[in-house]
Amino acid sequence: MHQGKGHQRVLVDGSELIVESSVRAGADVFIGYPITPANRIFQYSGSRFQTVLAAPDEITALQWMAGFSATGKLPVTATSFPGLALMVESINMAYMMELPMVIILVQRLGPSTGSATCGAQGDLSLLSGLISGGYPMPTFCISRIEDCWDMSAAAVTAAVELRSPVILLTSKEMVMTTRSFEVTALEEVGSVRWNLHAGNDAYRPYQPEENLVPRFLPLGNDLHQVRFTSSSHDRHGLLRHGDSEALANTLRLKEKMERNLSTFIHYELDEEAAADVLVVSYGVTAPAAREAVAHLRQTGTRTSLFVAKTLCPIPQAYLDTMERYRRVVIAEENQDGQFRQLLFGRRGRAGVSGVNAVGRMIDPHDIIKEVEQHVR
Amino acid sequence: MCDRHFLSSEPLHFCGGCGHHLIARNTEKALQRVTDLRPLDVILVTDIGCHGIIDRSFLTHTIHGLHGRSIALAAGISAGLDAPGKKVIVFIGDGGATIGLQHLIEAAHRNFNMTVVIHNNMLYGMTGGQSSGLTPCGYKTKAFPEGQPYVGYDLCRKANNVGAAYARRVIGTGDFSGYLEEAITTPGFSLVEVVEVCPSYGAKRNPDRTLTEIVKQAGLKVQLYSHPPRESYSRPKRTPVASLLDHNTAIPLTHASTLANPRSLSINGSAGEGVQSAAGIFARAAIAAGLHVTKKESYPVTVGVGFSTSELILSPDPILYTGIPAPDVVIITSQDGLERSGVTIGRMKRGLVLIDESLDAPETAARVVQRNFRGQAGPRSATLVALFHYLGVDPIFPTNSLTNAVQQSKLSGKLNLERMMATSCA
Known part of the structure; x- marks a missing residue:
């Protein structure tokens, strides 16, 4: 953190603050596919993230992210509506598998490719119905330059604590406008802790804790078998065709968000x-x-x-x-x-x-x- | 007898006669032969299709994703694993391989460490027997009862073409575990396409045709396509910057501004003539004079040609709203800039238009001042010269603050600053 008193103004844009805060909060991997107006986030990520991959398309980007997340890494991407449209099925998959990740959505004028360099707030209706069945997708919004810092950290934290994909919503004006900024105004950001399964008892990937969020273990760990599933499944992560346990598990996804809402308002x-x-x-x-x-x-x-x-x-x-x-x-x-x-x-x-x-x-x-x- | 079991001894849930049985059993045999590999060293990634119900039978880690995306999902898993000695295996059908062809090409090309086992029963079994991209020409399916009208993909050759060290087609009968073992022990990306038959939809419509005949008539070869093994993908060992903010040093307060209210500037010139860098230097000079600043850039998608515009707001107070419905000052340094800002200038009821003297002065209710920007120090410095001129006309902060900012910039040493200042202040 920058220390010192008095005039500590720097020239920054929102993208820079988003990337820095996300990494400090515990994001490990950035998967990018270029799209205006989200490109600066990709650009800064190239300098700041330990691991950066350039995906060949947005479907791949989300699938790679899900893979990283399943191994215990917290992935981030940044896109705009045309990219989000390609990601939707994979976001639903990650939501069902309960894999943490952050998707930064930089809004631009639509419909379709619209105007890439014209800002907008046109994607909220889509986000509110993004998950088939009407399940709530945690969505945070950047409403002032300081939120590029605060809400980015909040998004990473919520993704891990809720074991869920999270949307960080912003728009062209917020991430591409450079501005003078007092860096001393920034709060410290600490790295989020994953709630991991411990002990010798068999791991059940979808056994909810009291707050309805299951503990996590990564694929490839040496102690416990891990099963993740996108289709309806039981607590073990085994595919089940609409029986009561599988249905209860699916309904839990909504209850999980509502039960924990107070911690991320x-x-x-x-x-x-x-x-x-x-x-x-x-x-x-x-x-x-x-x-x-x-x-x-x-x-x-x-x-x-x-x-x-x-x-x-x-x-x-x-x-x-x-x-x-x-x-x-x-x-x-x-x-x-x-x-x-x-x-x-x-x-x-x-x-x-x-x-x-x-x-x-x-x-x-x-x-x-x-x-x-x-x-x- | 190996005491390591990767596959449960419970009956598998496939149709009688389905080749998926043999793939699962042969995979078990192959894994058992790989020394030191334990069940929890294996991550089985399954796609959508009949084969995808195999998860419950494997004692390894399992993950069951979307139709056609399992190879991309596996690539992320493979790249994310920290511990050495892990093995990612993908089970995918010919339908999944069709919709996810891009993922297969990408994974083979980048050499992600995984073994892809394609369950090629030449049709979509789970959805009723439609043709896939791998259905051989002439093979009869529900969608094409008279026979598939076009040639299917040769995935082994495609994988080979993009660098897969090991891509083998096998006929899915008997014991082919040796080939699976070869693939599993190949570093990086490997692929085994197992040609099999769907008893429910394939065998009935194509009776009396052996797999060997079908493959031969399709012009496909039952063989290995190989390259020498190459290093598999691993996360690059890189050292990122410790903080983006550390590289963005605070701008010290060195001067004072006389500005009492917000002032918006629209600076318009040509691409490649330093508009954005000059505006950035001006912004830093304003900050050094105690002002708050916002700066926006605008240019065509072909960034190297046409106009280049920078919009600044300078204010003694923090800036909330960053929109500029109508600028107070428009600076124009080139014909591109004039064309870009023509409508804005025409609408101005007040304010200042500062324009290069080589350009036609526009009609506007704003005050127009013409000066020589381009001639003084060349087109590449025209915007900076214009900004010095602007401070002469509208001294909202001392020229010295801009001089200091130029000296601290990458342009320092490249410009004749004294000449620039002398002419602009004259």
């Missing part, structure tokens, strides 16, 4: 006394929301701010907080308000409105205008 709530309006945002739009709320307060509009960083599964605390506000304005850089619909469904809720944009960043004035329209 990250959000910012900046409430102003007697405020009637809550501005909600996440990701690349969150800084605009911060500026908007600061301006509104300066001009006499009592406003609170909510910045979400854990996006899936949606914590109940989010809904409870929003319930307390008559007016909720949700700002996100997509067409129909994907987070808004995750929170309130397609029918929405009285008093909830969205500020949205496609192909451009949401300006703080867009948010100010929406809030003032309802306050007057």
Whole structure:
């Protein structure tokens, strides 16, 4: 960690902080396949990770990652929607096998190849339904430059502690904009510890602990047989066709996430006394929301701010907080308000409105205008 | 009799007459013959297909993944293993090998340490007997009852072509454990394609044809394709940097800025003319003067030609929102830059446009200042010269801060800094 007092500003981009924090948190391997706007993460990883492999395509990337993870290494990759689309089946496999890994998703404008160098927040709906059956995929979001550090570490930690793939969601603007930054503001990041099976008792790869997360042992260890399986399986990791034990094991995957949700909820709530309006945002739009709320307060509009960083599964605390506000304005850089619909469904809720944009960043004035329209 | 058992003595769950029985039994025999190999030294990676139900019968480590991806999964496992003496074996069908052909090529090419056993029963048995990429021409399947209309892949030759030290096709009858043993003891990538018949879908539609005849008529050879063994893939022994941040030294505060509000700059020039490096130096100079800075780059996908744009926000206060809906200052150093920024300039209601004197001054409500950037120190230094000029027009921080930043940059020594400053401040 950089030490010292006073002016300790460096020029960094978010990619640099993401890579450094991930390694410090315990990531071992980076598997890359080039795609804009995630390339800088691949580039920095080439200097920082002990092991870096260039995959020939994104399906291979995820499969190699699963292989590394099955041997007890924590792999990371970075991609954008076209790459994620190829990874989806393999992410489902890793989810079912309960293999830890981090997939950094740098959003860009779609559909399809869209505009590679134009930012967006268009992939949240996809992530919320990524796992067949509607099982929640832990998804963390970078909502300010400091989150490149904090949320990267959180993602690595959650992946290991939940024995699961984890998505770290960001966008082009956050990882490609260079900026002055006070390095002394960074918290220490410690390496995550794997909860390993110990002792002479036979290892059952899917025998849940009290928190519903099974202990881990790597393939190739000399003491216990390890079986990992992508298909429905029992506690031993043996394929079973929909019997009660296999079904219970599958259902546990959802319960595992919900049981442990409180340990990986990250959000910012900046409430102003007697405020009637809550501005909600996440990701690349969150800084605009911060500026908007600061301006509104300066001009006499009592406003609170909510910045979400854990996006899936949606914590109940989010809904409870929003319930307390008559007016909720949700700002996100997509067409129909994907987070808004995750929170309130397609029918929405009285008093909830969205500020949205496609192909451009949401300006703080867009948010100010929406809030003032309802306050007057 | 070997006391090391890799395969359970329980009955296998394959159809009667299925060649998968023989592959499992021959694999057991082969593994038993490999000295010092214990069950927990073996990681069996199985694909989707009838063969994939074998996991429960093996006493080794097992992992059962997706259709066609088992070779890629095995590559990750092989690369991830730390202890020497481990053996990764892949069981995959001809259908899996078809959909995962890229993975097979990649694993053979990079020489990941594994043995791939292809259960080639010439069709998709689990899904009803459709043709695969390995179905021989003329072989009758549910999808092509009149016979497969095209020639199937010769996987052994393909693996050989990309460097596999050992790729052998065998007829899946009798004892072929010796070949499996050879493959298993070959360092790096090895492959054994076992040609067999599916009793449920293959034998009924192709009666009275022996495996040997089918293979011969398909033009395939029952033989070994080999290269001298080469070093198998291992994780590169490299020393990564201890910290990315250690290489990013803090910029000391050496000057002061007069800037009271955020200022956004759009710097537009041509690729290869140092736009991004000059903007980076300017950003460091601004930080040294106590300002907060953001910097964005923009250029066409063909990075070596066309425009190059850098957008900066400078502010006395921390910068949250990094968007620039309309810049306060536009600097243009080339025709590419002018074309890139033309629309932006036309929309400006205020602010400053600083443009090289060789270019046509655009119509805009902003203040336009024309100076000689390109002529002073050449096109490659035009942006830096322009930024010195900018500080002369809009002294938001001392020129000395920029001079210091240039001297501390990679451009130091390559530029005639005194001449640059003298002309820009004139």
